Amino acid sequence: MKRLFKIIIEIIIIYIIYLCGNLLNTVIKPIINMPGSLIGMIILLSLLFTGLLKLEMVEATGNFLLKYMGFFFIPLTVGIIETYVVIKNDFIIVLLILFISCIIVMFVTCKTTDYLMSIMKGKVTND
Amino acid sequence: MIKELAITLFYIILTITSYIISDKLYIKFKWPILNPLLLSSCLIIIILMIFNIPYSTYNKGGVVITSILGPLVVILAIPMYRNRYNLLKNFIPIVGGIIAGILASFVSVIGLCKLFKVDNSIILSLISKSITTPMAIEATNMLGGNSSITIIAVAITGTIGAIIAPMVIKYGKIKSDIAKGIGIGTASHAAGTSKAVEMGEEIGAASGLSIAVTGIITILFIILINKLM
Numbered sequence: 001m002k003r004l005f006k007i008i009i010e011i012i013i014i015y016i017i018y019l020c021g022n023l024l025n026t027v028i029k030p031i032i033n034m035p036g037s038l039i040g041m042i043i044l045l046s047l048l049f050t051g052l053l054k055l056e057m058v059e060a061t062g063n064f065l066l067k068y069m070g071f072f073f074i075p076l077t078v079g080i081i082e083t084y085v086v087i088k089n090d091f092i093i094v095l096l097i098l099f100i101s102c103i104i105v106m107f108v109t110c111k112t113t114d115y116l117m118s119i120m121k122g123k124v125t126n127d
Numbered sequence: 128m129i130k131e132l133a134i135t136l137f138y139i140i141l142t143i144t145s146y147i148i149s150d151k152l153y154i155k156f157k158w159p160i161l162n163p164l165l166l167s168s169c170l171i172i173i174i175l176m177i178f179n180i181p182y183s184t185y186n187k188g189g190v191v192i193t194s195i196l197g198p199l200v201v202i203l204a205i206p207m208y209r210n211r212y213n214l215l216k217n218f219i220p221i222v223g224g225i226i227a228g229i230l231a232s233f234v235s236v237i238g239l240c241k242l243f244k245v246d247n248s249i250i251l252s253l254i255s256k257s258i259t260t261p262m263a264i265e266a267t268n269m270l271g272g273n274s275s276i277t278i279i280a281v282a283i284t285g286t287i288g289a290i291i292a293p294m295v296i297k298y299g300k301i302k303s304d305i306a307k308g309i310g311i312g313t314a315s316h317a318a319g320t321s322k323a324v325e326m327g328e329e330i331g332a333a334s335g336l337s338i339a340v341t342g343i344i345t346i347l348f349i350i351l352i353n354k355l356m
Contacts, residue, residue: 018198035261037200038339044204062205069321070164071146072196075189076282077168082182083279093243101235102287102314108231110301110310113224117217117303
């Protein structure tokens with residue numbers, strides 16, 4: 001019972017932060033349209049950094065949802081059957097382009113980060 | 128009213144069931160193509176087609192699941208906070224890697240589209256496919272593309288990213304966990320991050336971080352390009 005109560009509190013905290021993010025989004029929209037969820041992420045991070053919120057106060061729900069994160073994307077992926085008509089004639093080509101580009105982007109980003117990390121590490125040991 | 132509720136509940140349960148089945152198959156065979164996100168989506172698509180159910184009916188349950196995505200992105204702050212020292216220590220490699228990835232995304236999309244002789248309007252709509260949906264729509268509007276194409280491209284890219292991530296990391300011989308996460312998040316936003324979280328705590332943290340950073344830098348680049356042109 002106590003555990004259930006804790007989970008409910010956690011969900012409420014997370015949801016309030018998310019709503020605050022959405023609210024802030026409408027304020028800063030003219031400057032940059034940053035999604036409310038990402039602003040919420042920054043809010044939660046700041047709360048944790050300043051110690052206003054302890055990790056234990058959101059951890060149980062957070063761990064559970066993160067474990068099954070992929071699940072929550074299913075309806076969007078299924079939605080492709082309805083929306084693909086917009087690019088019906090080019091669908092296969094676009095799919096191919098997105099596939100190749102995704103591999104390139106992931107590879108380039110990984111390799112560059114890896115490389116820069118090894119350079120910086122080398123610098124530290126040389127000093 | 129009760130009927131509506133029953134329909135909503137039915138499609139939620141259908142989605143959960145197909146996810147559990149896909150996850151079991153994936154764990155058993157470990158083939159990347161059996162990615163639970165792709166497999167369960169295909170399973171549901173097949174069921175909808177067999178019984179001739181329109182997507183809008185399925186989505187009555189679907190929107191309930193999709194509505195958790197916002198709070199989920201908020202939660203990504205948790206692994207980021209847990210790995211804060213390592214992420215802060217590698218600030219320069221992380222930002223450097225992300226900028227390289229964004230440039231690779233621009234160049235590869237434009238290059239491939241030119242190669243396959245795709246329409247200019249589609250090129251403009253595909254440029255921002257690697258960032259999270261709301262920001263991608265914004266970017267496409269700034270470029271003058273068609274945002275409904277962008278929405279599909281973002282969804283497809285996320286699914287592709289989740290599938291290819293283990294292979295790119297294996298055959299690309301990527302060493303550090305931070306680099307793995309940054310690559311996954313930069314290439315395939317939150318859907319890819321769901322795979323990153325599965326692969327490891329630090330990989331997930333880095334991937335979550337790069338969703339935000341990639342989104343912001345991409346938008347800034349596009350503002351800059353618009354100013355120059």
